[in-house]
Amino acid sequence: MTVSTEHGPEAGGGTSPEKLLTPVLSAFWDRPESWTLDTYREHEGYEGLRKALAMAPDELIAYVKDSGLRGRGGAGFPTGMKWQFIPQGDGKPHYLVVNADESEPGTCKDIPLLFANPHSLIEGIVIACYAIRSRHAFIYLRGEVVPVLRRVHEAVREAYDAGFLGRNILGSGLDVEVTVHAGAGAYICGEETALLDSLEGRRGQPRLRPPFPAVAGLYACPTVVNNVESIASVPAILHRGKEWFRSMGSEKSPGFTLYSLSGHVARPGQYEGPLGITLRQLLDMGGGMRQGRRLKFWTPGGSSTPMFTHEHLDVPLDYEGVAAAGSMLGTKALQCFDETTCVVRAVTRWTEFYAHESCGKCTPCREGTYWLVQLLHDIEAGKGVMEDLGKLNDIADNVNGKSFCALGDGAAAPIFSSLEYFRDEYEQHITGRGCPFDPAKSTAWAVPNLEVDA
Template sequence: MTDTLTPVLSADWADEGSWRIANYERRGGYRALRKALAMQPGDLIETVKDSGLRGRGGAGFPTGMKWSFIPKDNPKPKYLVVNADESEPGTCKDIPLMMASPHTLIEGVIISSYAIGAHKAFIYIRGEVLHVTRRLQQAVREAYASGYLGQNILNSGFDIDLVVHAGAGAYICGEETALLDSLEGRRGQPRLRPPFPAVAGVYGCPTVINNVESIASVPSIVANGADWFASMGTEKSKGMTLYSLSGHVRTPGQFEAPMGITLRQLIELGGGMREGSTLKFWTPGGSSVPILTGADEHIDAPLDYEGMGAHASMLGTKALQCFDQTTSVVRTTLRWVEFYKHESCGKCTPCREGTWWLVQILMRMEAGQGQPGDIEKLLDLSDNIGGRSFCALADGAVATVTSAIKHFREEFEAAMHTPAWELFPYEKSAKFAAEPLRRTSTENVGAH
């Protein structure tokens, strides 16, 4: 059984030239592909189902079940799309995986394509990370040259082509249907469902869309068996995963561990909180999920889908942003909502207009100019935004607002008379020495 400190996905990250195909093959790379090609596609899908692998992109939907939704009688071509548009605030697990071990992902793509009957696959990667795009493209060329991609791979009779497609830097394209529109050359906006991508995805054909980490986990499952993978993690959240730990901790970074590890354990692995710090609040899965506090019941809860759900939050992308007692909840909430306002695609009125109004109120409160009823207005706006849009961006935008008021209402009440930067001087919470920007006047806030 793999324990907390025995890496699987990140096992070769420290190797010299870990991204080279020679190093990957030396460690046993592409052996799982050979094993998979000797199996029936249906048996591969059942293996992934039995392993209990759930999507690592945020929703946690069972991967094998998603694959089984592809209609067998549909005559149209089938496609696999890997969602590598990692842009959730605080999340940084897919990018280092692709940089350090791109062939792990490529092998997973080939096996997954064979399982669902796809002969063309796409890796949709965030446009800003040019260095990662180049690393992936180089790895794809190596895979073609070695006979792992292309026609009749490994003399199996199976053909597969892989395209690395760079997006244009829109957070909304992390939503799978907006990603499909962008991949097809259109403006990235969420689609109305049904039809779902399994029936009508890219080019109107059956499509499976999975996160990078989900697909990269497939080779180890094929190589070691479903029972091996299911022996890690918790009863309903199986396997190992990558957690992104950041914020006021001594050693931020990526930590691979079985599902169900606690934040307390991860902070200990990260060297503890920075000197003089006490954990005040944190995000289990990036800024799109409700925040939790430093209470024992929260930091000792298992970091799996059920454990976070039991505390009215979500595991999300496993981006653990930790904030200490020097941090203003009002200011943090404002910064997150500003992000969602900026990244809203504008398709849905509640999201487009509602996030703008949330920012206006929070800007006023950050400056200590809150008005009676502002807290109730924030909650009312949130109620009219969440669940009323094509995608989950609106839900993520209000999750931080409602949970922040729930756990730290007194700070929002203090915003009626005292600026956040006076209650919590920003230079004390900054990770670096540079003086952070602050709004200091009514003119900067605007007459809202």
């Protein structure tokens, strides 16, 4: 996998990568044994923790809140505010749970981060535990990624041996234990309350809220659930300062983040840049679309976010900019598809995924995703009728906003947006009695192309 963090020469279009990329989390991914404690400490590792321990917990929470750090897991909720919701003096144990169950189609940022730089997460965990007065943290990791699981276990062992985990950390009196838990591979466990149920040993299904996890989370105790990238970003903020963090990105979406660029692009990979960068700029650095082809549609935050077209190339990739254009930034999973791709086929495959991963707890999602798949299969096979397009929209509307969790919303998003931008393609499948696209061309492997044709 390409990790694009180096500062290179001028890219196509006259945009200089050194002015756009902000390698922080990925600054030394390409170094030998980047995942070890020795390498991490060579790059000022655990210095942020020392500064955090010199502050009072409430002062630390306020500092992270003032930095403007927002959750990197999809919703973009302010991290410091989430920490602030934990009630104090309640006599209950507090828990920190790190959501590393990265399952959103197209998203590939937390797993590479944990593989190449796991100590950034561990340092962030200790800082967060100190802030919320927690003595036990859990890392909920996808069980399929065994090499990452092994590497995280080894990093935790190194941290214990060096005194960064365990009792009396750095002589501060702080005790923090970390448990690494391997999930069994269910998309629904990316939803925070389903994750908590899974962590407690039950079937992963979303809980009714309220109560929210901040009041009654893991083991019915106050719990903060944060994304890997959110927690891993905290040490750099403490070490370099909140003003430094706010100097990047936009006013309401400050800082750096990892963008997963994939699909029909010449150089897919992780591009760490400031919030507010555009897909056009990222494609400049990624070598453009494959074989000189043109961009047709793309997702700003994974398949559960409404798709964009080539007309949205210059939309600022921050929370406000993407929302204003009609989608969600989500996990910054930029899946790019060229003009050989059948929109109906792509949406059908996504919907099949959501139907398969629906936990079945609520009727709108369980039944709605099933019937969406049946309709899409008919349309793709040339068996559909024009009335099916109205049915698609109606069923998606019955799923969207009416399901127990956001999985239903994610399943409806590609339906709505594809009908908005590519209704003529659906109609072509119906009137032409089948798909007009050549699947051999649509699935061809990307070939490096240094010219941006978008």
